Each structure stands twice: as C-alpha cells, then as structure tokens.
Amino acid sequence: MTFELALRLTEILLGLALFQQSLEFLRASGVEQKLALLRAPLSVLLMLGVFPLVVCGLLVVTSFLLIKRFQGPYNGGSDTMSVLVLLGVWLSYLAPSRMWQEIALGYVVLQLVLSYFQAGLVKLVNPEWRSGKALYEVFALTAYPVSESIRALAKKRQLLLCACWCVIIPELVFPLAFFTQTTLIIALVCAGFFHVANAVLFGLNRFVLAWVSAYPLALWFQQRLIELL
Amino acid sequence: MQGKVFTMNISNTIKLVLPILFPSWRFFSGIGVSPRFDVAFVAAVGDEPSAWIPFRPLPEALTFWQHFKRFVHNPQWNEHLFLNSCAERLFDGGGDFYQQEIATHLLNAIHAGEVSAAAAGRFMCFRIRAIYSEDAPANCMGRVRDDVVFQSGCYALSMQGSVK
Numbered sequence: 001m002t003f004e005l006a007l008r009l010t011e012i013l014l015g016l017a018l019f020q021q022s023l024e025f026l027r028a029s030g031v032e033q034k035l036a037l038l039r040a041p042l043s044v045l046l047m048l049g050v051f052p053l054v055v056c057g058l059l060v061v062t063s064f065l066l067i068k069r070f071q072g073p074y075n076g077g078s079d080t081m082s083v084l085v086l087l088g089v090w091l092s093y094l095a096p097s098r099m100w101q102e103i104a105l106g107y108v109v110l111q112l113v114l115s116y117f118q119a120g121l122v123k124l125v126n127p128e129w130r131s132g133k134a135l136y137e138v139f140a141l142t143a144y145p146v147s148e149s150i151r152a153l154a155k156k157r158q159l160l161l162c163a164c165w166c167v168i169i170p171e172l173v174f175p176l177a178f179f180t181q182t183t184l185i186i187a188l189v190c191a192g193f194f195h196v197a198n199a200v201l202f203g204l205n206r207f208v209l210a211w212v213s214a215y216p217l218a219l220w221f222q223q224r225l226i227e228l229l
Numbered sequence: 230m231q232g233k234v235f236t237m238n239i240s241n242t243i244k245l246v247l248p249i250l251f252p253s254w255r256f257f258s259g260i261g262v263s264p265r266f267d268v269a270f271v272a273a274v275g276d277e278p279s280a281w282i283p284f285r286p287l288p289e290a291l292t293f294w295q296h297f298k299r300f301v302h303n304p305q306w307n308e309h310l311f312l313n314s315c316a317e318r319l320f321d322g323g324g325d326f327y328q329q330e331i332a333t334h335l336l337n338a339i340h341a342g343e344v345s346a347a348a349a350g351r352f353m354c355f356r357i358r359a360i361y362s363e364d365a366p367a368n369c370m371g372r373v374r375d376d377v378v379f380q381s382g383c384y385a386l387s388m389q390g391s392v393k
Contacts, residue, residue, distance in 0.1 A: 020302070023302060023304075024302065025304070028308075067245050068241075068242060072245060072314075073249065074307075076310070077254070080252045083249050084249065084252070115252075118254040118255065119254050119256040126258060128367050131368040134257065140373075141260070141361065143263050143309070143310075145287065146299070146306070147289060148289050149290040151287065199299075205299060205301070208300075
C-alpha cells in the first residue's frame with residue numbers, strides 16, 4: 001500500500017471514529033457538547049480530505065481541550081489511540097520532508113504494535129490470565145458485560161480458559177505478522193474481529209474504529225519495512 | 230501570580246497529555262475492584278436514605294438489533310464507563326473533581342427520567358459499592374465481596390450538579 005493511499009484511508013476511518021465520538025457527546029451538556037458541535041463537522045471534513053492540515057490541527061486542539069475537561073481520556077484506550085493517530089496524521093502534514101512524514105506515521109504503527117504486544121505480555125506473566133480466572137472475573141464481577149445473559153458466560157470455565165489463551169497468544173505474536181503482507185492482513189482481520197467481539201460483549205464500541213483507523217498505516221509500514229530490509 | 234498560574238496550567242496539561250503520547254497498553258493486566266452506583270432520595274439534607282436504587286442495572290439480554298444499535302451509537306454506556314473510571318480514581322484517593330463528575334452525570338440522568346425520584350425527594354445522594362474477590366490462588370475464586378466504600382452528601386434535585 002502506498003504512503004498516500006494509507007494516509008487517505010486512515011483519514012477516512014479516523015474521521016468516522018471522531019464523528020462517532022462527537023455524536024455521542026451531543027447528548028451531554030457543557031463544554032463537551034459545544035466541542036462535539038465543532039468536532040462533528042471537522043470529522044466530516046477529515047473524511048473528505050478537505051484542508052487536512054487545518055482540520056487535523058483543530059481536531060488536535062479540541063482533543064486536548066476534552067482531555068483537560070475530563071482530567072484524562074474520557075473513554076480510556078480508545079481516546080488515546082484516536083489522539084495518537086490524529087497526531088500522527090497532523091504531524092505528517094507538518095513534516096518538512098518525506099522522512100519526517102514516515103517517522104510520524106511510523107510512530108503510530110509502533111504504538112499499534114505495542115498496544116497488542118504489551119497487552120499480551122502483561123497477561124502472559126499474570127497467573128490469573130494463564131489459568132482462565134481473569135476472564136472469569138471480568139464476566140462475573142466487573143461492570144463490563146452488557147447484559148445478564150453475557151455475564152452468565154462466567155459459568156463456562158473451560159470456554160474462558162480457552163478464550164484467555166486465544167487473547168494472549170495472538171496479542172503476543174502480533175509483531176511477527178509483519179514478516180509478510182499476507183500474515184499481516186490475516187492478523188489485522190483477526191484483530192478487527194477481536195475489537196468487534198469486545199464491542200458486543202463489553203460495549204467497547206469506540207475501540208473498533210480507533211484501532212482500525214491505524215490498520216492502513218500498518219499495511220504501508222510493512223511494505224516500507226520490507227523495502228528497507 | 231498570573232505567571233505562576235500559567236506555569237501550573239501548562240504543567241497540568243503536560244501531565245495529562247504525556248500518558249497519551251507515550252501510553253502504556255496494559256489492558257486488563259489485573260482485574261481490580263469494580264464499582265457499582267446506587268442512588269437514593271431524601272427530603273432534607275441530613276436525612277438517612279431509606280432505599281437505595283441501583284443505577285442503570287444490566288438488562289437481562291439484548292436483541293441482535295439492540296447490539297447493532299449499541300455498536301454504532303452508545304453514549305449512555307460510554308458515559309457509564311467514564312463514571313466507573315471516576316469511581317476507580319476515587320478509590321485511589323482522587324479529588325473532588327471525580328465526585329462532582331459522578332454527581333453531575335447522575336443528576337442529569339435523573340432529570341432525563343432514567344431514575345424516578347421519590348415524591349418527597351428533594352435531594353439525591355449516591356453511594357459506590359466495590360465488587361471484588363478476596364485474594365486466592367490463581368486457579369481458585371476468592372470469596373466475592375460487595376462493600377460500600379463511598380457515600381456522598383446531598384445534591385439538590387433542582388440544581389443539576391450543585392453541591393449543597
């Protein structure tokens with residue numbers, strides 16, 4: 001995938017992610033609602049690729065205002081990933097040369113890889129994840145399951161043990177997917193389904209587009225990596 | 230004086246932004262204490278609540294269409310996740326900001342008709358329960374605890390988010 005195509009696809013997916021976040025803030029009150037009224041049309045402009053330098057700049061500034069308003073990210077990791085991708089895209093427009101553009105977007109890909117690898121590593125070293133107990137507690141005790149019928153999955157201990165390892169192993173081996181484009185595409189499709197499952201089971205709907213928006217950059221980066229090697 | 234305030238503002242902003250630029254992706258590294266919110270209504274400040282109402286209890290099940298709608302647009306659930314993170318910060322000794330945020334969001338939900346206020350209720354108060362399992366070996370479940378760890382003061386129902 002070329003640099004230009006990856007950047008354009010990322011802008012479209014990120015615009016969708018930010019538009020979704022803005023629509024959800026419209027029902028709120030106060031500063032976040034006012035910022036959402038500004039960010040929703042900016043997100044559409046980002047999708048359309050209109051004045052990307054200015055549009056991204058305004059979205060970065062309003063993202064920081066939201067972070068200040070909530071004393072941190074409102075929606076945890078999904079806000080973090082959207083801001084990282086947004087910053088990467090904006091810096092790629094500000095960059096004085098192709099090398100700096102690639103560094104800006106390469107940093108986003110690095111964080112994407114780390115987001116899976118580090119999450120897998122901390123689970124691997126935790127005996128509660130290795131025994132399946134962690135997912136049991138997620139379903140049985142936490143506020144994440146979206147309904148009682150999904151909370152009832154806590155009773156399926158063997159299924160949860162299997163699910164724990166189905167999370168740990170793919171997260172850990174994700175960096176290896178960069179060896180070929182085919183393995184990377186397979187890994188990204190699996191990761192995409194993983195985020196969809198999290199949205200269905202735990203209501204983490206904002207994470208899907210936040211992460212998927214970085215996938216075109218991963219495909220470009222993989223090709224660039226092979227060229228460099 | 231103004232320069233000092235400006236410097237503090239900048240330093241606070243940097244503290245908030247740095248973890249986003251250099252994030253730690255330790256999702257679910259351990260399963261900690263999980264908060265639940267209950268609200269109650271009283272007629273006067275200082276009255277003891279007679280009944281606690283669970284805030285946004287889980288539905289029994291969701292249909293395919295409900296799952297789809299929530300996948301596309303789910304402001305209420307994401308607000309609830311934010312309230313959970315405010316409660317977790319309160320557990321860790323976080324400041325008044327988090328308590329005030331929770332109160333404001335609960336009052337907004339009451340005004341939106343999500344929770345019916347008792348007829349005589351002029352004030353709302355809330356409590357946070359912590360659900361967790363006691364320490365146990367990795368392959369065993371500890372005893373599940375459900376403890377009230379925080380109870381707020383009273384908030385006038387006529388004044389969204391205002392502390393009395």
